[in-house]
Amino acid sequence: MRAYRTTPAVVYNADSRRIGELLGPKSVHAVVTDPPYELGFGGRAWDRQGVAFDPAFWAGLLEVTRPGGMLMAFGARRLWHRMACAVEDAGWELVDQIVWMFDDGMDTSETAPHALDREAGVDVKEGRVRLADGPAGTYARRVRYRDRYQAKTDGARAWEGFSSGLRPCWEPVLVARAPRDGSFGHTLAVWGTGAFPAATDGAADMPLPARSWWYGGHAHGADRPVVDCALVRPADPGSPAWFQACDRLGLVADADTYPADVLDAAALALTRPAGRRRLAHPTVKPLALMRHLVALACPAGGLVLDPFAGSGTTLQAALDEGRRAVGVEADPLFLPLIDRRLDTPVQTLLA
Ligand SMILES: C[S@@+](CC[C@H](N)C(=O)[O-])C[C@H]1O[C@@H](n2cnc3c(N)ncnc32)[C@H](O)[C@@H]1O
Known part of the structure; x- marks a missing residue:
């Protein structure tokens, strides 16, 4: 199978259930991913295929992961236990949970x-x-x-x-580990995996709910931080509707591009270029959050795999953190988003 792109990250347009055909055994240091939650989100077929609950899928990821390598996977609050069981049944060792908290859940x-x-x-x-x-x-x-x-x-x-x-205010992130090669020390010495960095291991550098407003779509005012990489362009940047949407959201209407997760439904609808079904990805995770997880899961210079790449947030986070990245995304419609992320440096349009 040929890679869709190979630089600065390798991206496969493929079904990640066939990961063994894409990557060699024990080749990645960490898997950091936001799998389908299997909720049928927005009527989407990819969110109800059962892949996240299938031990065979997680066993395939285990094959390509180094001993001691970490897995970090998001899940839905009411269904993540099914994923945790599948991950454990596949042979991963459950290590911990991380909680992503936010205060703008709907x-x-x-x-x-x-x-x-x-x-x-x-x-x-x-x-x-x-x-x-x-x-x-x-x-x-x-x-x-x-x-x-x-x-x-x-x-x-x-x-x-x-x-x-x-009202939702958190999501779980499952933390699991590929079985070690002998002891912690032996695995670390031979494979370079299995250790969390002390500098980023605590809650200290994760925003508390009161400060996590930047995760969501409706922050206003001068405090608005730079949230994510540019993802979307208005279909018609001159349209009054686009200006109104920007006004409502506090965005700069004549900036080139906008982060998808500061756009609301109406504004997203205006970003569809003619002839395309959709452009923005519906479930983008915050870049800063993914950077945090990547830095925890993968040693510097190591290879991070995201088998559900979506718009490529994990891939960009890995590169930003000085890791290498390989992603798999089944839906070709999302590939331009990955291209835009990897071709465009992080935007500071809203600073
Ligand atoms: C929850 S989204 C990930 C979004 C990502 N976190 C982001 O920030 O853009 C899951 C993605 O996995 C893709 N996907 C679902 N099943 C897949 C499969 N079997 N193989 C590869 N990609 C798949 C979907 O098309 C979707 O883009």
């Missing part, structure tokens, strides 16, 4: 008044102003209304303020 659960009115046979759509649908394949495709649902019956009003879910 609660998408149904409110109690909405459910109770529906139960009572009330037309819950009546009188509500629906926002325009975005294009297929974007967040904006979801049915959205301008205002919060207002209870219409007494029974529903009694449950105002309740809903079926919790």
